[in-house]
Amino acid sequence: MVEYWNHNSAYHPWIIGIVSGMRAPDVLDVGCGEGLLLQRLAPLSATVTGVEPDPGAAARAGARLLRTPNASVTTSDFAAFDAGDRLFDVITFVAALHHMDTRSSLAKAETLLRPGGKLLVVGLAANRTFADWALSGIALPWVRLGSMLHRESRDIGVPTAEATENVAEIRAIAHEELPGARLRRGLYYRYLLSWTKPTDDVEGAVTDPPR
Numbered sequence: 001m002v003e004y005w006n007h008n009s010a011y012h013p014w015i016i017g018i019v020s021g022m023r024a025p026d027v028l029d030v031g032c033g034e035g036l037l038l039q040r041l042a043p044l045s046a047t048v049t050g051v052e053p054d055p056g057a058a059a060r061a062g063a064r065l066l067r068t069p070n071a072s073v074t075t076s077d078f079a080a081f082d083a084g085d086r087l088f089d090v091i092t093f094v095a096a097l098h099h100m101d102t103r104s105s106l107a108k109a110e111t112l113l114r115p116g117g118k119l120l121v122v123g124l125a126a127n128r129t130f131a132d133w134a135l136s137g138i139a140l141p142w143v144r145l146g147s148m149l150h151r152e153s154r155d156i157g158v159p160t161a162e163a164t165e166n167v168a169e170i171r172a173i174a175h176e177e178l179p180g181a182r183l184r185r186g187l188y189y190r191y192l193l194s195w196t197k198p199t200d201d202v203e204g205a206v207t208d209p210p211r
Helices: 009-020 036-044 054-063 101-114 130-149 167-177
Strands: 026-030 047-052 072-076 088-094 115-125 182-185 192-198
Touching: 009 036, 009 088, 009 101, 009 192, 026 036, 026 101, 036 047, 036 054, 036 072, 047 054, 054 072, 088 101, 101 115, 101 167, 167 182, 167 192
Parallel strands: 026 047, 026 088, 047 072, 088 115
Antiparallel strands: 115 192, 182 192
16 A cells, blocks of 8 residues: 655654664554554554554555554454553553543553653644644645645545644643643644553653654
8 A cells, every 4th residue: 555645743753763763662543543553653663553443444454464464453443442452562552532531541651652652643633722823824734735746635535624623622631631741832733742650660751742
């Protein structure tokens, strides 16, 4: 299956760069869509697991990963996903968190991470304030330029949804559920959130997404 570029895959290198610095992690991609990120992470990981609620997208992810022995895809929404006794070193949400309840999804992700594990979110936020709209307007020329230069594939055949919470609201929820989490705005109307689950002897170690 072909690769492509869009406003979500534009941030795959951020995730890949973090995973490549780890030692064969177990990765969970929530809302994996048709599996491109899983395919890219598989050579760097012990296992990659995708969770995708849309049966059509999950089937396409399965086909993409058919010859990838350390990859699996489960057709389920995240709230109903049962990992059994498995824990993960990395959990990613790419354009997925706004499809579900933010607070309960972050709380569940926290329980599925091993101590020292990393939560990485490439998210969409709503424009609800003057500052939100102004910052989006400032970014617009760069967004259009990036889309043109990379020949953006806008429709890859997966379900989409409108975000309902803005950056300030998401940041507040993240700080309550994941103390020490870092969130910053990115291009393409996206934000990047990162959090490292504390270990027994490290209080809230975090890595801020690179600029």
